Amino acid sequence: MTEITSTHYVVLSFLLFSIGLLGILIRSNLIVVLMSIELVLNSVNLNLIAFSYQLSDLTGQVFAVFTICVAAGEAAVGLGILLALYRLRQTTQLDQGTELRG
């Protein structure tokens, strides 16, 4: 049984981030996009905590707590926009709302 090192954390974090980013870019359902954003944020949190643990510096963990707070606010705003879009279009597909096209 090998010991879990920072590299593992970083790789896991990278995978999570990549999956989240891919989700943001290729999915057109707003709910899935929001979920992907959570994934991205949490991959960052994982990174922060891993390095905090390794460096024995609590700043990273405190930062992670902040990120969770911001993520909560972001989710609230995102769901608000989602509801508004749904009321307007009866859909949650992002490619249905292209009013800002030049």
Place this chain on the structure above:
Amino acid sequence: MKGLVWLIPVLPFLGAFLNGVALRGRIPKQTAGWLAVAATGLACLLSIAVVGSYLASPEHDAHQPFELDVYTWVPAGLLELVGAEGAFAELTLSLGFLVDPLSSVMLLFVTFVGTLIHIYSVGYMAHEHGFQRYFTYLNLFMGAMLMLVLGNNYLVTFVGWEGVGLCSYLLIGFYYDQEFPPYAGRKAFIVNRIGDFGFMLGVLALASVFGTLRYSELFSSIAANPERAEAPFAMGLSVAGFVTLCLFLGATGKSAQIPLFVWLPDAMAGPTPVSALIHAATMVTAGVYMVARSNVLFQLASGTSTLVAIIGCLTAVMAATIAIAQTDIKKVLAYSTVSQLGYMFLACGVGAYSAAIFHVFTHAFFKALLFLGSGSVIHAMAGEQDMRRMGGLGKYLPVTYRTFLVGTVAIAGIPPLAGFFSKDEILAQTFAAGGGYRLLWLVGLLTAGLTACYMFRAVYLTFHGEFRGTAEERNHLHESPPVMTMPLVVLAVGAAVAGLVGIPPAITFHAADWNVFHHFLEPVIAHVAGHEPRGHLGLGLEWALIVVSVGVAVGGILLARRTWGGQVGLAQGEAWAARFPTAHRVLRNKYYVDEVYDATVVAGTWKLAHLLSRFDAGVIDGLVNFSRHFTVVAALLSGFFDRYVVDGLVNLVGLVLSQFSRVFRRVQTGLVSQYALVMAVGVLALVFAVVMLRSL
């Protein structure tokens, strides 16, 4: 009392203001007339009181004038004097009045004769339109004349001088609805302006050299120190020479001397009382007054004085010869006035200033009387002025006839009436001047004979013989109302006795000196060292001169009686004139002086005016029009530039922007995932770039 001297000119001005502005058209005719009379009459009474209190004052005993400065009019500040290197003087001109013997004499007779003529006018103008306007102008004239006489410096005198000129213009053109009077008014005004120009130059020269215009300072400083006045000034003349020449030019304009006398005969177009007051008794003597006032300067300028004497003498004889051939009764009197003014200047020229003022004084009485008498005749003849249509009026107009006769005898120089004393004094002083002045004396004597002759011609043609008018005119003949005859009688008394204040010592064989007038004026006539009056005549010579001048006057009367007297006076006179057709034609046409002036000065002025008008129309208007065209073209060009260059640039910017935006707006697809993709790619690119740069 003499402190009230400022009120004397104010009273007539007030009268003019009331009649002309405040109460215009609100009071009946007669009231307006008597208001004007009251203004002048009060001024006359006040003048008597002021002169009386001056005579009783210590100033008079000390031969000093009384001066009253009402206020500082022109504080002109420091002035660098001309002809004195680096000397400065504080030039301050005040509105001030002066009472001295000379202004007293002028003041008294101007207000007295003025009052009588105002009274006479109430009757004379009763049937005329513009009654109130007439009395406004007449009062205005009195005010201006009193300013002229009372001013204590040249500037105040000049204000009065211009004021009387203005009133003269207004009153000559009084009948503005006729053709000739306005023309005559303009002529008088323009000719006077030519003289006023000279007056102004003289006054400015005085101010620039002496730094003051106040008579008392100016004359006492010159008399004490004549070198300043004798220093060379301009045009090869001394200061005194230049100034006197300029002042004399002013005097020839105002007092109708050669060459500026042409306006006075035409001035008879005004109402007759105006001719009496302004163009005979008062205004035209302003020139003599001014020369007598400036006697210090004239004494220092012997050349100008000689010129004054010659011009005066020539004017006297020229006007007298013209008068003898005139048929208009007022024209005769007008030329007679010019001629008598010539005498006054002759007296000034030979240094007999008090004799000149004495003649001004006596002349005022008898000439006003003669003019008013002629006015009475014209009134009776319903406006007719031609003596050829009169005749035999003596029995219809007894008062007028008798008073006119008194005036005629007075002007003819028959003792003991006024004209004799003054004219005799002038002739005696001219004779006493000696040398070439003897010739002037001879001409003056001849003129005295002519004067007697033409005046009695007028009397014979007007009052003697048969009536030559129509029957209708004969029925209209009537003596004038008392308001007109009363002044005639008063003036006749004046013309009879006014001369008695100046009896020459020779009359009493030097036993008593009764020449009050001469002694009264003595303080005004300065004594300049080196310019003492000319020699005195012996008693026998003086008597001889008196006898000769009376003899010549009687000769003139007898000549007139032989030629124009009797029942058929006019026909006889015309037959006599027909024997000298050329001379008669020349005299009747006044030596063609008007025609010569028309052909030279007037035509020249017209030509110049036309030339200037063409210059105006061609060059000035051309320039203005050119600038207009230029502006229009420039505006077009500027508009073109604005529209196509400036606006074009602005539009180009807009166009470029809109074309670019047409391309770049494609980026904005509205698809959030695309934006996110671009963002991610961008971040990756940046990270890649940073990593690559690090690794380098």
